[in-house]
Amino acid sequence: MRSTKTIHVVSCHAEGEVGDVIVGGVAPPPGETLWEQRNWIETDGTLRNFVLNEPRGGVFRHVNLLVPPKHPEAQMGFIIMEPEDTPPMSGSNSICVSTVLLDSGVIAMREPETLLTLEAPGGLVRVRAECRNGKAERIHIRNVASFAGRLDAPLEVERLPTLTVDTAYGGDSFVVVDAAALGFGLVADEAHHLADLGMRISDAANAQIGFEHPELPEWRHISFCLFAGPLTEGADGLEALSAVAIRPGKIDRSPTGTAVSARMALLCARGQMQVGDRFTATSILGSHFAGRVAEATTVGARPAIIPEISGRGWITGTHQHMLDPDDPWPDGYRLSDTWGRSFGKKL
Numbered sequence: 001m002r003s004t005k006t007i008h009v010v011s012c013h014a015e016g017e018v019g020d021v022i023v024g025g026v027a028p029p030p031g032e033t034l035w036e037q038r039n040w041i042e043t044d045g046t047l048r049n050f051v052l053n054e055p056r057g058g059v060f061r062h063v064n065l066l067v068p069p070k071h072p073e074a075q076m077g078f079i080i081m082e083p084e085d086t087p088p089m090s091g092s093n094s095i096c097v098s099t100v101l102l103d104s105g106v107i108a109m110r111e112p113e114t115l116l117t118l119e120a121p122g123g124l125v126r127v128r129a130e131c132r133n134g135k136a137e138r139i140h141i142r143n144v145a146s147f148a149g150r151l152d153a154p155l156e157v158e159r160l161p162t163l164t165v166d167t168a169y170g171g172d173s174f175v176v177v178d179a180a181a182l183g184f185g186l187v188a189d190e191a192h193h194l195a196d197l198g199m200r201i202s203d204a205a206n207a208q209i210g211f212e213h214p215e216l217p218e219w220r221h222i223s224f225c226l227f228a229g230p231l232t233e234g235a236d237g238l239e240a241l242s243a244v245a246i247r248p249g250k251i252d253r254s255p256t257g258t259a260v261s262a263r264m265a266l267l268c269a270r271g272q273m274q275v276g277d278r279f280t281a282t283s284i285l286g287s288h289f290a291g292r293v294a295e296a297t298t299v300g301a302r303p304a305i306i307p308e309i310s311g312r313g314w315i316t317g318t319h320q321h322m323l324d325p326d327d328p329w330p331d332g333y334r335l336s337d338t339w340g341r342s343f344g345k346k347l
């Protein structure tokens with residue numbers, strides 16, 4: 001056996017969505033801030049291609065690189081790599097990172113509760129983990145400030161009547177559509193159709209509406225399309241089904257922590273939620289993320305909220321990814337059968 005690199009990974013999923021964690025074998029990327037390191041990882045592309053592309057990755061895979069934190073209050077930094085983006089924050093990935101750090105002993109666990117602070121490229125994330133018998137059973141994430149963008153904007157999508165959409169930020173950027181108005185029940189056998197239509201809606205929203213973050217001027221696109229299910233009143237606050245289409249064309253298996261945050265920001269902007277209120281989203285797989293509006297704040301001049309989300313993560317294995325110097329595809333490959341429109345883009 002020979003290899004020009006060996007990357008140590010602990011694999012994990014949060015409520016169904018894969019979020020692997022690189023725990024060794026990669027030097028921290030250059031950069032004075034997590035955001036600069038994020039930029040370097042994205043521009044360089046080598047690590048993204050190696051771990052996300054086939055034969056090591058696949059369109060379903062997200063991979064997080066642990067890095068020394070830059071902020072004095074944080075115990076660990078992490079850079080999130082998703083199929084098309086290297087985003088500011090991610091709910092399922094932050095739950096996977098917390099789970100791996102605690103369950104594998106990188107950070108000491110305290111029962112019944114461990115508090116830690118993580119640094120994502122988009123900002124600090126406070127974590128409260130409910131721990132029992134050596135397992136972090138539920139991870140509570142205090143997310144970055146989240147806000148509503150455009151409300152009730154008209155959107156033209158080919159072969160559809162004019163849609164009315166919202167945009168919002170919940171650690172990543174969303175166009176939000178009414179799932180019922182488009183005829184979706186948000187059930188598992190709609191996944192292919194939702195992924196396909198979600199890409200068309202995201203493309204149209206990027207072309208016609210766009211996105212701006214007052215404090216992250218480089219984040220100028222809409223990453224995700226949230227198909228928002230009808231709201232109902234449950235025992236613990238508002239509830240809804242939720243499906244998020246992720247570029248290049250897949251549905252999040254988890255209820256998407258950034259989407260829960262973005263939707264709560266929209267509900268607050270419309271006066272349907274207030275500080276202290278709760279909202280639970282259920283994914284296409286039937287898994288749940290619980291949300292709570294923790295605080296009101298501002299981002300630039302915009303009213304915003306600090307959302308909390310919680311969910312569960314489980315370790316699924318360990319891997320040592322290697323590269324034989326004779327491997328003809330050191331950057332891996334993507335094919336349009338599963339990677340849809342990103343075919344060939346990153347090779």
Ligand SMILES: O=C(O)[C@H]1NCC[C@@H]1O
Nearest residue numbers: 090091092252256257258
């Ligand atoms: O939970 C979330 O926010 C994420 N899940 C995969 C894509 C999003 O970053």
